[in-house]
Amino acid sequence: MNSEALLQTESVERLKSIVRGMEEEKGRKITACVITFGCQMNARDSEKLSGILSEAGFELSEDEASDFVIYNTCTVRDNANQRVYGRLGALYAMKKKHPDKKIALCGCMMQEPSVIEKIKKSYSFVDLIFGTHNIYRFASLLCRMYEEGSMVVEIWDKAETIVEDLPIVRKYPFKSGVNIMFGCDNFCSYCIVPYVRGRERSREPKDILREIEVLAADGVKEVMLLGQNVNSYGKGLDVPVSFSELLSMVSEIEGIERIRFMTSHPKDLSDDLIRVMRDTPKVCRHLHLPLQSGSTKLLEVMNRRYTKDQYLELALRIREAIPDLAITTDIIVGFPGETDEDIEDTLEVIRRVKFDNAFTFIYSPRTGTPAASMEQVPDKLTKERFDRLLKLVQDTAREAVSKYEGQVMDALVEEINEHDPSLLTGRLSNNTIVHFPGEPSLIGQIVPVELRECKGFYYLGEIVI
């Protein structure tokens, strides 16, 4: 264990006695609630926050009325920020009634100096603020918060080390995200992630494999390898290992039955990766391959480093190599300078690739990124184009998803259906959701399901015995 991990272990011990003290004073358990905004990276970070809170003796809860509430924030688009400010208002009302309540903020939004200024000025009731680079110091920061009694703010502008061996509480016992790398070096001109998550750093393969072995021994069947651009995994390691090599190594771990990964940048997707995906049954039949735009002109301004034709060639080559693979994508509408012609190019790519799903986003200018100072497209035009694009995406996706009607496929049972408790909800290898009658004891199992009826983006089915 390195010195930093040791310091955190000591801090957890200090926290335990702080929590015990509060329990004695209040005559009950002390509760903590972690709320996550944003992507799978943040979700995984939140599991680390929960791990430390649980180790320190807090009772984890999903109720924001808890004694301690932490928001793990996202700033990829402005609406993510607005949601945080809105919900902070509600937390303040609770804190006025219960002054002992503690409120913390962390994550990507906190790496922006303007956000910190705003919180200090207008949300001074917040007790603790830290960023993405010092999240592993959560235990010692929490101690400071309880001991100092005034707002604690600690933001680092870059990451010092990758700290291994933090305690973790997983949201699902049977599946888990696994970070294989942190940060991003691509600097797409619209994107704030490289500024708030720092430079790209890969974890050592041995650390990743050991983590997955421990997860498998603990009952995890499905892992999702996480990175902003997994295809460039391995750069800067003492002994470089490519992403496709890592994927093969992970597939050899006994007990792991499904492997997913997020996200693939088209410019770095290798032939080797296509081959490993095709030949490794444990690798799920799903590839998320963000397009962003179908216009070569806009792709260049976005700094994506591929053209419309290169994307099409790649996607169609993958479709041919692995016909049962679902391809999903991200698309931005309203990027500076976008014209009707550019939208037509994007629509054409959608028609030709026939995405199984596409997440469409309205461009949101992010302070400090090159695109924010370019001439913006009027909202009205963007809204009309967005609706047009969404309609096509929905039609194509419905067609792509419904291809498997009548077939039997394996589903990993994830939970009881939210709306109808007599149904279970499972996920197919190609990431499509299926709902079917069944006993909750099946949660965490992989079961064969007949896909009876396609309902657009999901199926209704029956377990086949």
Ligand code: SAH
């Ligand atoms: N690393 C991933 C994406 C991370 S952000 C990748 O390169 O694909 C997730 C998605 O948010 C992006 O794919 C993009 O479509 C969208 N996005 C990022 N910045 C945005 C912005 N400023 N406005 C609107 N959408 C944005």
Ligand code: SF4
């Ligand atoms: Fe953002 Fe581009 Fe990096 Fe993805 S690859 S996180 S879109 S800069």
Ligand code: F3S
């Ligand atoms: Fe958001 Fe940070 Fe992820 S900005 S999308 S939570 S890396």
